[in-house]
Amino acid sequence: MNMFYYEPKTFQEACDLLNKYQDDAKLIAGGQSLMILLRQKVVVPEHLINLKNIKEGAYIKEEGGELKIGALTTHRQIEKSPLVREKLPAFAEVFSGIGSVQVRNWGTIGGNLAHSDPAGDLAPILMVLGARVRVISKSNSNEMPLESFITGYLETKLRASEMLQEIIIPLSKAKSGMAYEKESVRAGDMAMASAAAFIEIGSKGITRAKVVVGAVGEMPIRLENLEKELQGQGSKGELHIDPKFDQSIIRMDPYVSKEYKYEISKVKLRNVIQTAFERAKQA
Ligand SMILES: Cc1cc2nc3c(=O)[nH]c(=O)nc-3n(C[C@H](O)[C@H](O)[C@H](O)COP(=O)(O)OP(=O)(O)OC[C@H]3O[C@@H](n4cnc5c(N)ncnc54)[C@H](O)[C@@H]3O)c2cc1C
Structure with a gap:
């Protein structure tokens, strides 16, 4: 053909x-x-x-208290962006763990999200940041939360006539911190398990927490019960983190057992929540 x-x-x-x-x-x-x-x-x-000649598709800008990133911006452009490093240093850091420099020079944020690989690094961290995506077609342009854009294993809400134009990340005005960690066979490999956390704090401890576990299920999953348990914690300094979640969401993995995925996810969840909390205190 x-x-x-x-x-x-x-x-x-x-x-x-x-x-x-x-x-x-x-x-x-x-x-x-x-x-x-x-x-x-x-x-x-x-x-x-081939979208590579769409020059208007690669940009990073701050507008109205949000960071806007064109879907065709490469991983490397985001990793190296002074604006991203200043506004969201922990987000910029995530990109240095994607594949190799060659992969990051080619791969785009839009391609990563549209591909919707549950082991990808970008969806979990963007979900805890409350990111939205702009989906366009010949005559329409809509925004939706990334959380509802991703619908399953290699599946999104994109219809045949639609594409991703932009990723929009709200910048928190509160004292906040975030963290992402993944477990992989070698540095730069796709995740076997990953976790992301975003935490805002006030004088009475944690005021808002968002936590996502990645690479274990068919898609990254928000742990809303855990988020609720974290509310109000930390006013005396200590956090009590019990990161258990429904193990039935864990998918088969050719490299590791479901039990291993569960245990390592819990370690990663504990780490990212603690780190995000420490970063929020220092913000
Ligand atoms: C060796 C290697 C290691 C990797 N390691 C990691 C890793 O550690 N972590 C990680 O997260 N990823 C990793 N990746 C994947 C990498 O991040 C890819 O770049 C990314 O998943 C796809 O982006 P792309 O621009 O190359 O998309 P493409 O491969 O060109 O496209 C992927 C899919 O997205 C669709 N698409 C692309 N752009 C758009 C758009 N604007 N709107 C709608 N649909 C679109 C395409 O039609 C296709 O279905 C790795 C890849 C390789 C080869």
Whole structure:
């Protein structure tokens, strides 16, 4: 079968192509996840739309108390951004743990989220930060919380005619801290288990906590019971963290047992909550 190839220069041109070819089209950004699927013929699109020439798609800016990142911004651009390092240093840090410099030079934040690999590093940390995504099509543009954008294993709310344009991260005005940790075979590998926490504190301890466990289930999962237990803690300095969660969410992993995933997740959860809390105190 012939494959037709396109290099749109604007989001509008890309959306027009998606609208025309729908399920017969596939977007490619950095290719770091898609090339493997194309090579293995798991995905065989009739129309391949390369987004790399959409210059308006790669940017990082602060606007109205939020950080806005274009979907085509590479991992490396975010890792090295002085603005991200100043506003969200722990978020910038996460990128240095993604693959190698070569992978980070190609891979994009939009591609990472649209691929929706449960072992990916970006969704958990962006979820605790309360990030939203802007989804566009030929004639529409909508924002939605990242939490509802991700729907399952390699699944999102994106329809055939839609694409990701922007990731929006609210910047907290409170004393706050965040942390992310993953367990992987080697540094830079995909996670076997991961955890992210974001904590805001006031004079009476923790006022808001968001906690996500990643890479154990079909998608990153918020632990709302644990978040509630953390509320009000820490006014006397100590936290009591009991990071247990429903083990039935843990998926099979060819590399490690479900028991190992559970135990290591609990260690990571304890670590990130404690670190986020310490960082909030120092903020
Ligand atoms: C060796 C290696 C190690 C890696 N290690 C890690 C790691 O430790 N942690 C981690 O999180 N990731 C890791 N990755 C994945 C990497 O982060 C990828 O870059 C990312 O998952 C996909 O981004 P991409 O731009 O390359 O997307 P692509 O591979 O081009 O596309 C991926 C999917 O997203 C869709 N897509 C791309 N852009 C858009 C858009 N703007 N709107 C809608 N759909 C879009 C494509 O159609 C495709 O379905 C690794 C990859 C490799 C090859």
